Amino acid sequence: MAVSIxxxxxxxxxxxxxxxxxxxxxxxxxxxxxKNDLEYVMSEYFRMNGVYWILTALKLIGxxxxxxxxxxxxxxxxxxxxxxxxxxxxKNDPHLLYTLSAIQILAIYESLDKIDxxxxxxxxxxxxxxxxxxxxxxxxxxxxxxxxxxxxxxMLINRLERVNIxxxxxxxxxxxxxxxxxxxxxGSESHSGQIYCCLGALAxxxxxxxxxxxxxxxxxxxxxxxxxxxxxxPEKLPDVCYSWWVLASLKIIGRIKWIDADKMKDYILACxxxxxxxxxxxxxxxxxxxxxLFGLTGLSLLGHYKGEIKPVNPVFCxxxxxxxxLGIKIYLLR
Amino acid sequence: MHGRVKVRTSEExxxxxxxxxxxxxxKYQGVTxxxxxxxxxxxxxxxLLKLTETLLAWNPxxxxxxxIRREVIVNILxxxxxxxxxxxxxxxxxxxxxxxxxxxxxxxxxxxxRWVMSNNPDPDxxxxxxxxxxxxxxxxxxxxxxxxxxxxxxxxxxxPMEELEFSQKKIESNLSNYSAWHYRSxxxxxxxxADTLLPSVSADSSSVxxxxxxxxxxxxxxxxxxxxxxQSTWFYQQWLLGRAHKEERLLFFMHxxxxxxxxxxxxxxxxxxxxxxxxxxxxGNILQLEWSAHGSPPTWPCSLWTAVLISVDTSVNxxxxxRERALNLFTSSVCAPSVNLEEIGPxxxxxAAKSGVLHTHCEAICELLSIEPDNKWCHLTALQLRWAxxxxxxxxxxxxxxxxxxxxxxxxxxxxxxxxxxxxIETGIPSFLKKRDFSHLNLSGLGLTRLYHTHFFxxxxxxxxxxxxxxxxxxxxxxxxxxxxxxxxxxxxxxxEDILFLIRLRILSLKSNLIEKEDSxxxxxxxxxxxxxxxxxxxxxxxxxxxxxxxxxxxLILNCGATSTS
Numbered sequence: 088m089a090v091s092i093x094x095x096x097x098x099x100x101x102x103x104x105x106x107x108x109x110x111x112x113x114x115x116x117x118x119x120x121x122k123n124d125l126e127y128v129m130s131e132y133f134r135m136n137g138v139y140w141i142l143t144a145l146k147l148i149g150x151x152x153x154x155x156x157x158x159x160x161x162x163x164x165x166x167x168x169x170x171x172x173x174x175x176x177x178k179n180d181p182h183l184l185y186t187l188s189a190i191q192i193l194a195i196y197e198s199l200d201k202i203d204x205x206x207x208x209x210x211x212x213x214x215x216x217x218x219x220x221x222x223x224x225x226x227x228x229x230x231x232x233x234x235x236x237x238x239x240x241x242m243l244i245n246r247l248e249r250v251n252i253x254x255x256x257x258x259x260x261x262x263x264x265x266x267x268x269x270x271x272x273x274g275s276e277s278h279s280g281q282i283y284c285c286l287g288a289l290a291x292x293x294x295x296x297x298x299x300x301x302x303x304x305x306x307x308x309x310x311x312x313x314x315x316x317x318x319x320x321p322e323k324l325p326d327v328c329y330s331w332w333v334l335a336s337l338k339i340i341g342r343i344k345w346i347d348a349d350k351m352k353d354y355i356l357a358c359x360x361x362x363x364x365x366x367x368x369x370x371x372x373x374x375x376x377x378x379x380l381f382g383l384t385g386l387s388l389l390g391h392y393k394g395e396i397k398p399v400n401p402v403f404c405x406x407x408x409x410x411x412x413l414g415i416k417i418y419l420l421r
Numbered sequence: 422m423h424g425r426v427k428v429r430t431s432e433e434x435x436x437x438x439x440x441x442x443x444x445x446x447x448k449y450q451g452v453t454x455x456x457x458x459x460x461x462x463x464x465x466x467x468x469l470l471k472l473t474e475t476l477l478a479w480n481p482x483x484x485x486x487x488x489i490r491r492e493v494i495v496n497i498l499x500x501x502x503x504x505x506x507x508x509x510x511x512x513x514x515x516x517x518x519x520x521x522x523x524x525x526x527x528x529x530x531x532x533x534x535r536w537v538m539s540n541n542p543d544p545d546x547x548x549x550x551x552x553x554x555x556x557x558x559x560x561x562x563x564x565x566x567x568x569x570x571x572x573x574x575x576x577x578x579x580x581p582m583e584e585l586e587f588s589q590k591k592i593e594s595n596l597s598n599y600s601a602w603h604y605r606s607x608x609x610x611x612x613x614x615a616d617t618l619l620p621s622v623s624a625d626s627s628s629v630x631x632x633x634x635x636x637x638x639x640x641x642x643x644x645x646x647x648x649x650x651x652q653s654t655w656f657y658q659q660w661l662l663g664r665a666h667k668e669e670r671l672l673f674f675m676h677x678x679x680x681x682x683x684x685x686x687x688x689x690x691x692x693x694x695x696x697x698x699x700x701x702x703x704x705g706n707i708l709q710l711e712w713s714a715h716g717s718p719p720t721w722p723c724s725l726w727t728a729v730l731i732s733v734d735t736s737v738n739x740x741x742x743x744r745e746r747a748l749n750l751f752t753s754s755v756c757a758p759s760v761n762l763e764e765i766g767p768x769x770x771x772x773a774a775k776s777g778v779l780h781t782h783c784e785a786i787c788e789l790l791s792i793e794p795d796n797k798w799c800h801l802t803a804l805q806l807r808w809a810x811x812x813x814x815x816x817x818x819x820x821x822x823x824x825x826x827x828x829x830x831x832x833x834x835x836x837x838x839x840x841x842x843x844x845x846i847e848t849g850i851p852s853f854l855k856k857r858d859f860s861h862l863n864l865s866g867l868g869l870t871r872l873y874h875t876h877f878f879x880x881x882x883x884x885x886x887x888x889x890x891x892x893x894x895x896x897x898x899x900x901x902x903x904x905x906x907x908x909x910x911x912x913x914x915x916x917x918e919d920i921l922f923l924i925r926l927r928i929l930s931l932k933s934n935l936i937e938k939e940d941s942x943x944x945x946x947x948x949x950x951x952x953x954x955x956x957x958x959x960x961x962x963x964x965x966x967x968x969x970x971x972x973x974x975x976x977l978i979l980n981c982g983a984t985s986t987s
Contacts, residue, residue: 123439128446131453132483178457179485226488228532265606265626265660274571276564276603296690296721301843302659308836309652315832321599321652322562324424341895344835344870360427373425418718421895 093324094312095369097357104356106392108148110364111379115141116153118376126375133175135166137376139188144380146195146406147387147397160198163189167202171210172224182224183214183236190240195409199244208246211237219254220272230271231262235284238291239403242415247291256294259285267303279310279319279332286339287402290417295339300420304342307333315350316358316369326368327358327378330385331404338388338401341420348389355382380404452476453486460489465496474516481520481527491536510541518552525556531565535572546577561591562600581611596644597651606660609633626663635778637661642782649789649796658802662779662809669695673880674741674748675902676730680924683710683728684901685741686879690722700742701728716898716922724876725899779810797829812848819844838870838890845869850877865889865907872896886911887930898922909933909955915941926951932980933958943973955980 118141119127130137138159145151166174166189172181173189186207193199214221214237221233234255241247261273262285268277269285282303289295310317310333316325317333330351337343357370358378365374366382386392387399398407402417410417430438452475459469473490476483494513498506514537520530538544553570556563574584585608591601606626613633626634638661644654673686683701696712708730714723739750783806790799804822807815823841827834845867853862854877861883869889875896878884882902887909898919900906906923909932916936920926927950936942936959945951954977956962956970967981 123442123446125442125446125449128449129480132485174485180488182484224484224488226491226532226536228528228535264603266603266656270564271568274607275568276600278564293718293720301839305659305836306656308833311832320562320564321656322597342836342839344892345833345839346835347832350832367427368424371426373427418721421893 093318093322094314095316095325097314097353097370104353104359106356106386106395107359107361107364108395110361111359111366111383112145112148112150112153112364114360114364114374115144115376115379116150131176132179133185135163135173135175135185135188135192138162139191140376140380142192142195143405144376144383146409147383147399148395149397151195156196159192160196160201163192164201170213171203171206171208180224181210183211183221183233183240184223186211187236187240190243191403191405194243194413195405197409197412202244204244204246207244208241208249211240211246212249215250215255217254219251219256219258221255231259231269231281231288232271232284234259235287235291238288242291243403243413245413252292256289256292256297259288260294260297263297263299266306267299268306277306277320279307279317279329279336282307283332283336283339286336290339290402290419293418295418295420298340298420300340300342304337304340304345307337307340308342308345311346311351315347315352315354317346317351317354324369325354327355327366327385328368328381330355331381334385334388335401335404339419343388348391351389352386352391355385358382449476449479456486456489460492465493467497469493470497477520477529478523481524482529484529487529487533490533507543510537510543513537514541521552521556525560525563526565528565531569534569538573538576544576546573549573550577550579557591561595561598564600567600567604581608584608585612592640592644596648597653599653599656602653602657605637606657609637626660631772631775634661634663635774638778638782642785645786645798645802646789649793649799652798655798655801659805662805669744671699671741671743671746671748672877674739674750675880676739676750677901677924681729681731682924683730683739684715685712685726685743686876686899687724687726688876690717690724691726692722693726696726698743702740702742704738705740715901716919725879725901776810779806782806783810795825795829797826800825800829808844812844816848835870838868842867842869842871843873846873846875850874853877859902861885875899893917894919901925904928906930914938916944917941918944920944921947923948924950928953930955931959932956935959936961937964939970942970946973951977953978953980957982 119137121127142151142154142159145153163173165177166179166185168174168181170181172183173186174181175185179185190199190207193201214223214233216222216229220229221237222229223233237250238247238255241249259269262269262271262275262281264270264277266277268282270276270278270281275281286295286298289297309321310319310329312318312325314325316327317329318325319329319332334343334346337345355366358367358372359365360367360374363374366379367374368378383396384399384404387396388401399405400407400410401419403410452472456469456472456476459472470490470493473486473493476486477490494509497509501509514534517530517534517537520527524530538549550570550573553566553573556566557570560566585605588601588604588608591598592605610628613630615628615630638658641654641658641661644651667689669691670688671685672688673684675684675686676682677684685699693712693714701708701710710728710730712726712728714721715725715727717723741748783803786799786803786806790796790803793799800822804819804826807819812819823837826837830837846864846869859880859882862878862881863885865885865887867889869886869891872891872895876899879899880902881900883905884900884903885907887907889911891908891911891913893913894917900923902925903923904925905928906926907930909930911934913931913934913936915938916931920929921944926948929945929951932955936956939961942956942961945954954974957980962981970981971979
């Protein structure tokens, strides 16, 4: 019995593709302008994430002026709820997922002074549970994604001390698995997205020494498939968004050289839409801002296109220059 | 947007599609707006329940609409009779089952199911487990479903042992069911906890009884023979081989009178708390010392600890006690205990039983390798076993495995090169320490890409790391007694802060590296002891007028190729 390897096939002799930045800018700035886009309408409830993806992508390539800053800020502030948390859109409930995006947007615009940081910190600290975990909102879903959202948000507004850091770390460490990876809750299987979140949480709390870097690094570099693309778990298909979750994780633990950077670049470039711009999960699929951002950040982490894409911070997924301005310094493994 | 293929359509098709889409959008927006409006008006009734149903069937990840739905359910429950309540829960569970059929991987749907079952006065957990079995039969790797299954198990009276059997069945039906192997690693410590007082991380295999652990090797060997291309078994084996906790030991005790410094080197990074167990005596009197970590980021565990010891006569007797051991310093400033080799060796403790089983396992894998000489996973498995069983006498074979891996799996060359570096350094440590001559150590030309275990070399005076492939200075900060460091012919792009911890460094050679940035070289100004620096053959010299550099380092011998100064 042989395992069928899940992968996509790129042309045998890959054509040398180039990075179509101008087209990507165009696709990012026009995203959502077509009122007849059903996908866009259906993603209305997480618009805050969408704005963060678009703004970060544009900022990384120095085209943030394509968005109307004041309009964006007005939108972000209008999504803040009386309890201090942010919703995914104007009529949506507060949740840690959107609170982080809102703070990231404000940070990129150097407008964190527009919010009452203590009030936001009250909301975030209120989501921490007795076991150190964080619930996403008052309905009680627990997930290590929310640990990262809470800790990253607090770090950006300089209020990390508002939560019990020891407990927050303990919870994340309880999610560690036999392969060195992390899952959603203690007992859950390792998944690259959760690994990124847990490493981010440990990096922010200065506890990266708790990670088994070589064991985890081995698992992470096995995510690269023959096509050059990365998957999120064993036996799964490659997807451009893992060029963020996996590469950022490898970067955080100092093992980014464990994958083939040129093959990765070929894969990301093959996922570009050469007509209307943007980057998709796999070659030939429909593009969106989420994959466009993570394609660009993946290239940035690998040091490709240094002059065109700015360095991205592997923990916050924001331009390094923004974190430098905020005076945030994180120890990574080397 | 995942996995949506972009398709080309004719103009006619496009027009028809557009019309259809417009209709859908109108309907979707209409329902959404009505839901928001009714919520604002406080009408949390059956009507709103139906509206949320329509929308969630369409978009099961719309968290606000799930929230609204929960508000409605909570409200209806406040005025319903018992029967109506039961009916409401039943209906909700049925609705959620329909949602799962449309999208079995929705966070929102599983979240709602947890909420409903947690509030259901009459929960039927058996039904939930059957539902999980059904959805795992559609997709055996659905992690939402596995998590929900574990949640349901936690609420039912099902033992970990029964679950271990369940995972066995899953593995038997498909050996590459990674989720099932993962589950096994969580269940074994619950079913067969090892009799140990050592604190262990929940993920660690040392928390499992040894005989049970050894039985697992049979399962793994079997699986590898059935499908040698499967990564699940390799990862599982790696876990079985384990990472045993080694007891903390003191390796070196040093005194640098001119720096007024005492220094301890442990066999592994330790927390500051451990220093409470250390006693330093001067002529029999206990000293009060404040220990600080040397070379690690603040608050990290560290293998080197220093303390200030002001003006001590060098002929005085210093003694350091840690647990059962005492190290004495007389005239020499460095004291190394006789070294116990088990401190360095493989990360597992090999009992006779364990090494017997591993031998058999290794022989089997090598047999398989003779049939499949290009199989990467076989090479990895054999390598790992040989490293664990007897790294010294199988060193040549292990190096062959490394070569095969770099050839068969070039994408992960970086990983194999780092692993090889670790192997080379690890196997070199015992003979180096046995020699008890720390004056010099030659690690040049080994192809090292990363430094491991360097704290074992912290008593070396002259270290040659030239002609390797090092890209950064990670691991160098522990070389406290190093006076001459040769890093020629590596791939260093900058001088990093690690170098500042080499307090006795006199000669540093960085010939033929990739150093570009001048500001990183400026760090070296902070090391008072340094008096000779060689930066020949670095890109920085191409861009900079070397006379500027010469001015910067006017107080030392600088060799930058064409011009040398003194």
